[in-house]
Amino acid sequence: MSRPISTRSSLESVFKGWPPPVLDPAGPYAGSISVLSWVLFAMAVVVLGVVLAALGVALFGGQRLKSRLGGQAVIWLGGIALPIVVLTALLVYGLSLTRNLGTPAPPGAMRVQVTGEMWWWRVAYLDSSGKVALWDANELHIPVGETVVLELRSADVIHSFWVPRLSGKLDMIPGRVNLMKIKADKPGSYGGQCAEYCGGPHALMGFVVVAHEPAEFRRIMADRQAALASKPPSGGRGEQLFASAGCAACHRIAGTPFNGMAGPDLTHVGTRRTLGAGILPNNRGTLMGWIGNAQAIKPGNRMPPYSVLPADDIRDLALYLEQQR
Amino acid sequence: MPEANAARGRKVMARVGCASCHTIPGIAWPQGQVGPALQGFAAGNLISGQLPNRPDVLAAYVRNAPEVLPGTTMPAMPISEREARDVAAYLYTLEP
Numbered sequence: 392m393s394r395p396i397s398t399r400s401s402l403e404s405v406f407k408g409w410p411p412p413v414l415d416p417a418g419p420y421a422g423s424i425s426v427l428s429w430v431l432f433a434m435a436v437v438v439l440g441v442v443l444a445a446l447g448v449a450l451f452g453g454q455r456l457k458s459r460l461g462g463q464a465v466i467w468l469g470g471i472a473l474p475i476v477v478l479t480a481l482l483v484y485g486l487s488l489t490r491n492l493g494t495p496a497p498p499g500a501m502r503v504q505v506t507g508e509m510w511w512w513r514v515a516y517l518d519s520s521g522k523v524a525l526w527d528a529n530e531l532h533i534p535v536g537e538t539v540v541l542e543l544r545s546a547d548v549i550h551s552f553w554v555p556r557l558s559g560k561l562d563m564i565p566g567r568v569n570l571m572k573i574k575a576d577k578p579g580s581y582g583g584q585c586a587e588y589c590g591g592p593h594a595l596m597g598f599v600v601v602a603h604e605p606a607e608f609r610r611i612m613a614d615r616q617a618a619l620a621s622k623p624p625s626g627g628r629g630e631q632l633f634a635s636a637g638c639a640a641c642h643r644i645a646g647t648p649f650n651g652m653a654g655p656d657l658t659h660v661g662t663r664r665t666l667g668a669g670i671l672p673n674n675r676g677t678l679m680g681w682i683g684n685a686q687a688i689k690p691g692n693r694m695p696p697y698s699v700l701p702a703d704d705i706r707d708l709a710l711y712l713e714q715q716r
Numbered sequence: 717m718p719e720a721n722a723a724r725g726r727k728v729m730a731r732v733g734c735a736s737c738h739t740i741p742g743i744a745w746p747q748g749q750v751g752p753a754l755q756g757f758a759a760g761n762l763i764s765g766q767l768p769n770r771p772d773v774l775a776a777y778v779r780n781a782p783e784v785l786p787g788t789t790m791p792a793m794p795i796s797e798r799e800a801r802d803v804a805a806y807l808y809t810l811e812p
């Protein structure tokens with residue numbers, strides 16, 4: 392049989408490419424970083440060529456060539472003057488190329504707080520006064536063509552936010568707020584990954600950014616806002632189990648009495664592309680597997696296994712959560 | 717089953733995440749514990765302890781279990797009929 396494969400490496404159905412292609416920018420902020428990387432790479436190739444040529448001369452060259460290259464002038468020019476000129480030019484070029492990363496976002500830009508938690512992401516969409524308008528987790532929706540400012544924070548240890556096709560990496564540091572801008576040129580789902588080792592299941596701490604056409608994006612947000620106030624109780628078994636099995640101690644579902652904040656907000660879990668923080672496709676089967684024994688899937692994460700629940704209960708919980716849209 | 721392809725079936729299973737509940741040879745991660753492990757499935761003679769272990773029944777079951785076996789807790793999975801045949805073909809390669 393061929394090499395074992397994994398569900399995480401099969402997430403192409405969720406977002407294009409996994410691991411996310413690092414040099415395939417989908418927006419201007421990743422774009423400038425990618426151009427700079429290629430320029431540096433090209434220069435490194437040239438320098439390597441020059442060094443190898445010099446080595447060739449040293450090993451196989453004639454006496455005359457060697458003595459000419461071994462003089463003081465070559466050292467001063469090639470070893471000091473040239474690097475100073477080239478590196479300074481590169482510095483100026485690099486800084487101007489990536490200036491778009493440091494400039495403040497246009498006034499009125501959408502702001503979202505993303506908090507790294509061991510080992511998932513808390514997402515809070517802010518309104519214009521900076522108050523939390525909507526909670527979510529592990530997935531971020533943005534409008535295409537608009538700069539979105541992320542306020543990156545951490546609830547525990549250092550994490551690093553990285554959605555390669557939209558941005559570089561930026562650390563999330565306890566007690567600090569680091570600002571990052573992202574912008575997508577095209578609609579689509581973009582995969583991300585925590586890029587700073589944060590303990591146990593760090594490698595299974597993924598993230599998804601979904602970019603929509605602006606009109607579509609505003610419709611989604613308006614729908615969510617409208618649903619907040621009035622979520623009719625489902626009255627079903629799943630809803631009762633959510634309370635009796637203790638899920639509500641850690642999970643919040645807006646518009647219901649369930650208001651735990653220790654785990655990801657599940658208000659819109661039915662619409663998520665993934666489960667378990669960007670690591671599994673989201674369907675009834677994976678939802679049941681996660682609820683029944685999240686420890687088998689993501690060992691060490693902070694959700695307890697529910698091996699004591701009968702399979703019917705797990706299914707009914709999954710049916711209930713599927714409807715949280 | 718004509719045209720069913722076990723290699724394709726394994727990829728389908730990895731993609732939709734069957735392994736969130738089952739430990740499946742050939743799928744490295746995850747190794748779920750909610751449903752039975754599938755090692756040795758080919759040797760069993762009943763599906764879910766109740767249905768005859770025939771390719772057509774198995775293909776229908778992995779796609780929409782509750783329809784084939786009312787009351788089962790195995791959920792319907794988002795795969796096409798053709799993908800279901802491929803998945804069944806892969807399951808029949810799982811010797812003990």
Ligand SMILES: [Cu+2]
Pocket residue numbers: 550551585586587588589590593594596
């Ligand atoms: Cu991490």
